[in-house]
Amino acid sequence: MTEWRQYSELQLDPVLRAALEAFVDTGYHGATVRDIARRAGLSVPGIYHHYATKQDMLLGILDITMDDLLARSRAAKEEGAGDPVRSFALLVECLVLFHCYRRDAAFIGSSEMRSLEPANRTRIAALRTAQQRLIDAEVDEAARSGRFQVAYPHDAARAAATMCIAVPSWYRIGHESTPEQVAERYVDFALGLMHYAGPRPV
Amino acid sequence: MTEWRQYSELQLDPVLRAALEAFVDTGYHGATVRDIARRAGLSVPGIYHHYATKQDMLLGILDITMDDLLARSRAAKEEGAGDPVRSFALLVECLVLFHCYRRDAAFIGSSEMRSLEPANRTRIAALRTAQQRLIDAEVDEAARSGRFQVAYPHDAARAAATMCIAVPSWYRIGHESTPEQVAERYVDFALGLMHYAGPRPV
DNA sequence: GACCATACCGAACGCTCGCTCGGTAGCAAG
DNA sequence: CTTGCTACCGAGCGAGCGTTCGGTATGGTC
Known part of the structure; x- marks a missing residue:
């Protein structure tokens, strides 16, 4: 990392990207897994295929x-x-x-x-x-x-x-x-x- | 308020005092009304006698x-x-x-x-x-x-x-x-x- | 003594939560 | 053409959520 002034989009998989959005909007406790799933365009079990817990x-x-x-x-x-x-x-x-x-x-x-x-x-x-x-x-x-x-x-x-x-x-x-x-x-x-x-x- | 440097304990009724403690510990969404009631030494309906909602x-x-x-x-x-x-x-x-x-x-x-x-x-x-x-x-x-x-x-x-x-x-x-x-x-x-x-x- | 307001509580309602079960679809390897 | 793996999903479980119902106990007022 020599180009520390250079920024491109943060590399997050679709699930973490959706989770981040949800956490920003309502906080960790306020965000529901169903909401994260909807933002990611997945079902709830689809989310849990990638991450074991919220x-x-x-x-x-x-x-x-x-x-x-x-x-x-x-x-x-x-x-x-x-x-x-x-x-x-x-x-x-x-x-x-x-x-x-x-x-x-x-x-x-x-x-x-x-x-x-x-x-x-x-x-x-x-x-x-x-x-x-x-x-x-x-x-x-x-x-x-x-x-x-x-x-x-x-x-x-x-x-x-x-x-x-x-x-x-x-x-x-x-x-x-x-x-x-x-x-x-x-x-x-x-x-x-x-x-x-x-x-x-x- | 001329003595703005003077502080005594913040005047909060027992319910708000308990709610504040709970919010500090776990955040608003993470705090439960049951937890607030326990901290205030009241039952859950006891809380709702004083405040209509969380x-x-x-x-x-x-x-x-x-x-x-x-x-x-x-x-x-x-x-x-x-x-x-x-x-x-x-x-x-x-x-x-x-x-x-x-x-x-x-x-x-x-x-x-x-x-x-x-x-x-x-x-x-x-x-x-x-x-x-x-x-x-x-x-x-x-x-x-x-x-x-x-x-x-x-x-x-x-x-x-x-x-x-x-x-x-x-x-x-x-x-x-x-x-x-x-x-x-x-x-x-x-x-x-x-x-x-x-x-x-x- | 009847009445009412205040200050509570045990039980439970309807709902939503995090999470899981038992699958299916697609695809690559043997 | 079976096997096995990855990537998912519909339905639903048990728990816990905010909130409410129908009370009781206390104390002041007329």
């Missing part, structure tokens, strides 16, 4: 989504290797692009964590923690070298991440701004939040 | 919560009247304190909007829009006078608000930081996000 559908969506995000984030971070301010800016850009282009999946990823059974939640939560640590590491280093003037680096990193994660709550494709425009603005917001005073690194 | 319980919680937030926000804004930077800072402080002290109710307020029936959603959404407009107005004015160096004031205001609204996703009372400490840090983050360079106004 829980497995949620888990499948979240696994694919988090793998995609982590791969892109690692590539973005790599692009700025050696310069923590630049790496941080690229991570924010990546996070916003992802939450615009993968809006539905990203939205489910943050809103339906609690609908996972404990063992599944533990696994997915670990992926989300890994994602946050990528950001924390760059902020820590930029703060240590004095380029970010921030007294509580982890709090600041979390604040920056959460404002990106909230993007799907208001953005959708077709919005007056493109994902690239939103990402550019959010990089600027995030650097400001860190009280970064130098030149914009992206 | 939907009315969600609506009651959201109404009380949004009224509380809006009253506090208007008071906070008033305290900085005449100085938009100060008003904005007070609004952010108020928003963070609220999302710490009223964590559960605030969490439901942002996560269960989609579980409201259309007519109810419209009403509550209007309250949330009013809340956002309070912030927008101050950011607009601070940007117009050049004290906030931000090219897209509404995007910046939304970014600032969403990072505050996300606080309940990680904070709970008993956290190593007090609500007042979190609020102070977030005011600093929000002002940085606006590229504010002057003295801290709070």
Whole structure:
């Protein structure tokens, strides 16, 4: 994954695609297997031929989504290797692009964590923690070298991440701004939040 | 509401208190009326003596919560009247304190909007829009006078608000930081996000 | 003492839920 | 031309859902 800015349609089989639509509309508990089947153009047993339980559908969506995000984030971070301010800016850009282009999946990823059974939640939560640590590491280093003037680096990193994660709550494709425009603005917001005073690194 | 920084236990009757607990644990659709009844120490018909439907319980919680937030926000804004930077800072402080002290109710307020029936959603959404407009107005004015160096004031205001609204996703009372400490840090983050360079106004 | 409103409850109604049973249709391999 | 595999479906199971019915107990009013 070197082209982390490049997005084509998310690769989901028809069942997961239908499940994702249903979960976005009514939430995991509110979505019925009959509704998912109708959206997929299948019967209810047709759905169960592919996935053993509704829980497995949620888990499948979240696994694919988090793998995609982590791969892109690692590539973005790599692009700025050696310069923590630049790496941080690229991570924010990546996070916003992802939450615009993968809006539905990203939205489910943050809103339906609690609908996972404990063992599944533990696994997915670990992926989300890994994602946050990528950001924390760059902020820590930029703060240590004095380029970010921030007294509580982890709090600041979390604040920056959460404002990106909230993007799907208001953005959708077709919005007056493109994902690239939103990402550019959010990089600027995030650097400001860190009280970064130098030149914009992206 | 002049003492918008003061918090005592949220005034909810036993049924709404139980419903709020249940909604936080499993979400609106995942919570059952039997579960709410058990938490309230009542039978199922006992619950229906007080509220006609489960939907009315969600609506009651959201109404009380949004009224509380809006009253506090208007008071906070008033305290900085005449100085938009100060008003904005007070609004952010108020928003963070609220999302710490009223964590559960605030969490439901942002996560269960989609579980409201259309007519109810419209009403509550209007309250949330009013809340956002309070912030927008101050950011607009601070940007117009050049004290906030931000090219897209509404995007910046939304970014600032969403990072505050996300606080309940990680904070709970008993956290190593007090609500007042979190609020102070977030005011600093929000002002940085606006590229504010002057003295801290709070 | 009759009346009424408030605050509840045991039992159950009709429905929908996640999920399964016992199939069929199509197709490739032997 | 049988066998076996994949991809499905009509019908329905048992459980649990939101909600309701027909009560009872309590306490205040005239």
